[in-house]
Amino acid sequence: MASEPQGGLTEYISHHLKHLTPHTSPEGFWAVHVDSVTVSLALGVLFCLWFWAKARKATAGVPGKGQAFVEIVLEFVDGQVKDVFHGDRRVLGPLALTVFVWVFLMNAMDLLPVDLLPWITEKFGIGHFRAVPTADINMTFAMSLTVLLLIIFYSFKAKGFGGYMHEMFTAPFGKHPLLWIPNFALNLVELLSKPVSLAMRLFGNMYAGELVFMLIAGLFTAGSWALYGMGIIGYTVWGIFHILIISIQAFIFMVLTVVYISMAHDHH
């Protein structure tokens, strides 16, 4: 596909940046990104089954390596939550675990060779396939908007509807009626900036990472052995660096989710 004579690299990249959509509706609201949905659901199910299998057989005795690994992940997440949030962790802990592992797994799709999944799907006659759900803005916003709903839910739960509204209109400037509108505007911006920053940060990082992989992969078809070698080196170096990025992005997403929700619990 990258061997088209005209504008090879641009073609290659723009081809790779197209999401898989049902043929009947290539544009508009119902142009569901089948690739993002498939991969994210597959990874979600993988996460659930994997951790559930370990959880079901979890014993207090000497743990197997699989159980120990799952426990390490869980304790790591729990420790992060404990540092930020001082309260009942029975929901926030699992939420953070889900965010961390799921985002990490989806990010990790970036480490697959950039052409591998598209090449496989092409054998089945499917032209476009993007393997990294977190490089799809729908995916990251789906998560961050869910987090926003949870922020609002926990704000209501912790402060009550009246308390929350009172806070929205009177903090941070004061109780004077003239200040209600500025207060509310500021709080609204603050509230809405949370999901946007959360989603855009993850999306931007993963999209850029994917793009760099594509650019490097372009070297393979550049037609020179020197460039081919550089491609291999570049792909390896960027891949190793990307292990760090995907972990950090999953971690940041988790920690910020926990921070935002624990802030919803706090009174101003």
Place this chain on the structure above:
Amino acid sequence: MDFNATLIGEMIAFAILIWFTVQFIWPHINKAIEERQLKIAEGLDAAERARAELRDADSKVAAEIKVARQQAAEIIDRAQQQANQILDKARADAIGEINRLKASAQDDIASMAQRAREELREKVGALAVQGAAKIVQREIDPAAHKALLDQLATEI
């Protein structure tokens, strides 16, 4: 930025994943971890206790060994004293026995000498009578002259 129905689908999927984790994953693993923490804490406690008990037992054993050693020394002392006493007594008994035997032997000797002397005296008396008879050429009645002869015998 092409938002579409993917967003809503993924939100639902995310919510379901969170629910699943809250319900089926977190509690079980967390329980296992907490139970194990408890177990480890108990194990460490038990080890600490066992170590303390061992220390106690060691000191107790040392004390008992000390006491036993003292007792053994006392017993040996007493045995030596007793042996000495027995030896002393045996020596004293032996000396007493020797003295007694010596005394009775001396008595025997003395009485035998006495008897010999008397026999000798009588024989000398008889010899003296015979000698005197031969000298006076006549029979001296030993019965009539007994007092005289006895006197003679004592004088010899």
